[in-house]
Amino acid sequence: MKVKGSATLAAPPEAVFAAICDPGALLEVIPGCQEIHQVSADEYRGRIAIRLPAVVGTYDTVVRLVDTDPPTSGELEGRLEGRVGTISGRATFRLHGEGEGTVVEYDGSGVVGGPLARLDSRFLEGFARSLVNEGLARLGRRLQAVAVEVAGAR
Amino acid sequence: MSVREYLMPRSVPEAIGLLERHGQDLLVMAGGTVAMPLINDGISLPERVMSLRHAGLDRLERQGDVLAIGAAVTLSQLLAQDTVPLLREAAAHTASWSIRNMGTVGGNLFTPPPGGDVAVALLALDAQVRLAGPRGERVLPLADFFTGFMTTGLAPDELLVEITVPLAARDTAFLKLGRKHSNTPAVVTVAVALERRDGRVGAARIALGAAGPHPIRAASAEAALTGAMLDAAVIRQAAQAAAAECQPFTDGIATEWYRRRMVGVFVQRALETL
Numbered sequence: 179m180k181v182k183g184s185a186t187l188a189a190p191p192e193a194v195f196a197a198i199c200d201p202g203a204l205l206e207v208i209p210g211c212q213e214i215h216q217v218s219a220d221e222y223r224g225r226i227a228i229r230l231p232a233v234v235g236t237y238d239t240v241v242r243l244v245d246t247d248p249p250t251s252g253e254l255e256g257r258l259e260g261r262v263g264t265i266s267g268r269a270t271f272r273l274h275g276e277g278e279g280t281v282v283e284y285d286g287s288g289v290v291g292g293p294l295a296r297l298d299s300r301f302l303e304g305f306a307r308s309l310v311n312e313g314l315a316r317l318g319r320r321l322q323a324v325a326v327e328v329a330g331a332r
Numbered sequence: 333m334s335v336r337e338y339l340m341p342r343s344v345p346e347a348i349g350l351l352e353r354h355g356q357d358l359l360v361m362a363g364g365t366v367a368m369p370l371i372n373d374g375i376s377l378p379e380r381v382m383s384l385r386h387a388g389l390d391r392l393e394r395q396g397d398v399l400a401i402g403a404a405v406t407l408s409q410l411l412a413q414d415t416v417p418l419l420r421e422a423a424a425h426t427a428s429w430s431i432r433n434m435g436t437v438g439g440n441l442f443t444p445p446p447g448g449d450v451a452v453a454l455l456a457l458d459a460q461v462r463l464a465g466p467r468g469e470r471v472l473p474l475a476d477f478f479t480g481f482m483t484t485g486l487a488p489d490e491l492l493v494e495i496t497v498p499l500a501a502r503d504t505a506f507l508k509l510g511r512k513h514s515n516t517p518a519v520v521t522v523a524v525a526l527e528r529r530d531g532r533v534g535a536a537r538i539a540l541g542a543a544g545p546h547p548i549r550a551a552s553a554e555a556a557l558t559g560a561m562l563d564a565a566v567i568r569q570a571a572q573a574a575a576a577e578c579q580p581f582t583d584g585i586a587t588e589w590y591r592r593r594m595v596g597v598f599v600q601r602a603l604e605t606l
Binding site (some may be wrong): 180181229230233234235261262263296297298299300301302303304305307308311312 | 377
């Protein structure tokens with residue numbers, strides 16, 4: 179399973195990078211994320227609910243930041259474990275400023291185990307794409323809201 | 333297999349009552365051509381399954397100026413009607429005989445891309461969906477029904493009960509590119525419906541499948557056609573606009589790049605047949 183793409187967010191790379199490392203922001207940004215805790219400097223544990231029709235369920239999630247170079251790039255590895263299978267994956271992301279915004283480029287791949295692995299790739303890849311797209315859209319909205327608050331506070 | 337109870341309501345009110353009682357624990361299906369393989373493979377683990385096959389949603393009939401299609405009308409039933417030729421063509425290009433005998437028009441709207449070819453034709457035909465729930469019924473344009481990848485405007489306590497297609501005079505075309513001749517997921521699917529006014533294009537609707545998270549309309553391509561004479565230059569312009577605005581993806585069938593190219597080629601070919 180592979181997911182690759184890019185998106186433009188209306189905030190500087192520093193703010194985007196900070197949000198990616200902030201459990202509070204991740205809880206809000208990751209679609210279906212029910213809880214997330216930072217258990218060490220670079221490790222997060224949480225629970226994500228997948229609402230794909232017919233594959234509804236919650237997945238225990240561990241994500242580690244394995245290699246970071248703030249605010250320009252990072253690498254994540256993670257594992258989701260649920261009743262019907264597991265998804266282990268790695269993803270790299272690069273941030274570069276463009277005007278007042280940031281272009282996020284991401285490239286990830288995952289290995290699916292258990293019964294879930296029999297699922298037609300169109301479900302899994304489509305779902306992974308929709309998670310990433312919605313997550314980035316939410317991140318964009320959050321960053322914009324924060325920017326408005328900061329501007330208002332001045 | 334996790335299923336402990338299989339529910340088969342005999343009417344829509346009964347089905348809505350069951351959905352209200354069991355809520356999210358209930359997996360709703362019609363033909364079962366998408367849901368049953370997931371259950372059999374142990375991917376989907378619902379405790380209860382409700383089938384809509386005998387809930388009285390299998391009527392396909394002309395009602396005044398619309399074709400009313402019950403949500404559980406099979407794709408084979410759609411293939412047998414001749415009121416709306418575009419729908420017959422879309423059904424003919426969907427899956428195999430065995431799947432068409434089981435799979436339903438309603439279910440096709442929940443089939444993830446690159447499936448869901450009938451949904452693409454329905455979108456081009458400006459279809460509406462009728463949703464029923466405990467608070468009554470409401471009607472949505474199909475274009476507003478799709479909200480994301482396998483997500484829709486259906487509330488958790490609602491059921492899709494009917495799809496209606498207006499019977500306006502229009503020229504239509506349906507083209508599907510697959511990796512083989514039939515029974516194949518789409519590289520791209522294109523459905524076009526044009527209404528003519530005084531030799532020009534009055535209203536244009538172009539729907540694309542496998543070119544986004546759900547069937548989408550090509551709004552810029554439609555705008556390029558509206559009010560224009562349908563000549564080679566306008567057709568090329570519309571095809572280029574559709575290729576630019578679609579949101580294709582890479583999967584085991586085709587790459588994003590190839591799908592985008594093929595959207596342009598097939599929108600052009602579809603328009604050239606009109």
